Amino acid sequence: MLDLRAIARDPEPTRTALARRRDGSEARLDAALELRSRLNALRPELEEAQAKRNAGAKAIGDAKRTGADASAAIAEMQAVSARVKELEPEVAQGTADLDALNASLPNPPDPTAADEDTALREWGSCAPAGRDHLELAGALIDMEAGSKVSGPRFAFLKGDLVFLELALVRWVLEVLRGHGFEPVIPPVLVKEQALFGTGFLPDTEQQIYRLADDPLFLTGTSEVPLASLHAGEIMDVVPRRYAGFSPCFRREAGAAGKDTRGIFRVHQFDKVEMFSFVEPNAALEEHERLLSIEEEILQGLGIPYRVVNIAVDDLGSSAAKKYDLEAWLPSQQRYRELTSTSNTTDFQSRRLDIRYRPEGGKTALVHTLNGTAVAVGRTLIALMENHQTDDGGVEIPETLQKWGAPARLG
Structure with missing residues (x-):
């Protein structure tokens, strides 16, 4: 708005x-x-x-x-x-x-947002073609059982892969806490106003699950409840930064036939999301800060990636500018989207009426930003494929072993 x-x-x-x-x-x-x-x-x-x-x-x-x-x-x-x-x-x-x-009306794009997707830099060495994540995980990812119980694009994660996920989430939350983010486990069922306030309605109705008997929706990202955490408030302190961990739900209605193998594109996945409330003059710096944290996480996991300035026609309604981090997947021999971070300026805070009071001044709208710290399913894919061994196993980075991950899969 x-x-x-x-x-x-x-x-x-x-x-x-x-x-x-x-x-x-x-x-x-x-x-x-x-x-x-x-x-x-x-x-x-x-x-x-x-x-x-x-x-x-x-x-x-x-x-x-x-x-x-x-x-x-x-x-x-x-x-x-x-x-x-x-x-x-x-x-x-x-x-x-x-x-x-x-x-x-969407958010007017920032002048520095790209007219077409533009790769800004790369990090790490791109491995040659290898096994894909389903071959590497074997019985630890059960797509057949997921489909039997829930339908296509659902999966059971089992055994050591569960401990790998939990270690990944815990490590990322510790990284974020070190950067001043308060860990949060938010509701995943939200009212319509929360989705409208973040710009997911009326922009992405086809991707959202709606309850039949209650006026509630399942969120596709914890950005939605985190943005509404201070709805209707005059915030006493900015910046405020949150790290939300939650399951996420997306219908993927427009993805028929795309990425049907494995857990790259599924209807339910876990994610840790960064969300920041800042003063308007600090938003550009905060956006770069979120991007640097995302890069820190991928470098800590040893996952090769590139940074992409996303084209204005793919920003979604709320973002004025967005960066994606695309991880290298050896099985596909290409980069695929792993995380993103968006500067939504005052677009969301205007809808949600979130303000702060500058020292000695009148109340003003805060600016909001979000960034994916870790999308668990896709990060597991990138971890397995980039750390696979010649014998079909996967060596897990020591960074995660300290938090309970196994030293090796397979």
Whole structure:
């Protein structure tokens, strides 16, 4: 949701930024500004007509009590009432239409967001072709049982792979705590407002699981509940940083036929998500900070990767800029998305009404940012494939062994 009042003073910069998305949002902005202008003219007229109607009703009542002729006042009030009846539904419908238009507008991209995906740097040595994660894991990943119990794109993780996941999560949480993030286990069922507030509604309905009997949704990322943690508040301290661990649920409705082998693209997975509330002038630095932490984690795991500045037409509605870290997968001989981090500026805080009070100043909207610390399933894939041995086993980094991971799989 954008600040149309501020944009109306000089719409061209926002219009130009939205045009880079190539999704028609600049035309929707023009429609919203035109409708806002129309409503700004109608609302005073409606308020004036309502005031005249109320005054006329009082005058008619006074005339009847004193026996005076009220015919002129009645005629005038009838004309005014007719105009009120015309204006009220027009203003109500226009307001609803304006809210819908504004809700459809994405965050204007940052000038440094790429026009097309742009690789910025690489780290690590890319291994030659090898076994894929299903071959390496063997019975530790049971896709057949997952499909039998829950359907396609579900799996059972078993044995040492469970301890590897738990060690991975614990280690990452310790890393994040060292960077000032407070660990959180949030709810995974949220209200519609939480999804709207983060921009997942009305943008990604097709990816979201909805409960049939309750007004609740399963989250695809703990970004959603973490963003709403301070909804409607004036925060007393910023920056505030959280590390949320939770299962995540995505319908993957638009991924039919894509990545059907193994656990790369599944409906349920675990993830540790970073979320930051900061002052506006600190957002750019915070974005780079989240990216550096993601790189620190992958380097600590010995996973080769590249950093990609994501194209503006693939940002999603809330992000002004996004980086992806793509891990090298030997079995596919290519880089695949593993983590991402987004600067959402004040897009989410405006929807969720999250403010702070600068020293000596008026309250202002905070800026919010998010970043994946570890998407467990995909990280397990990258770990296994990049640390496989010639005999079909997998050597686990010592970093994770200290937290209970086995020294070797297979």
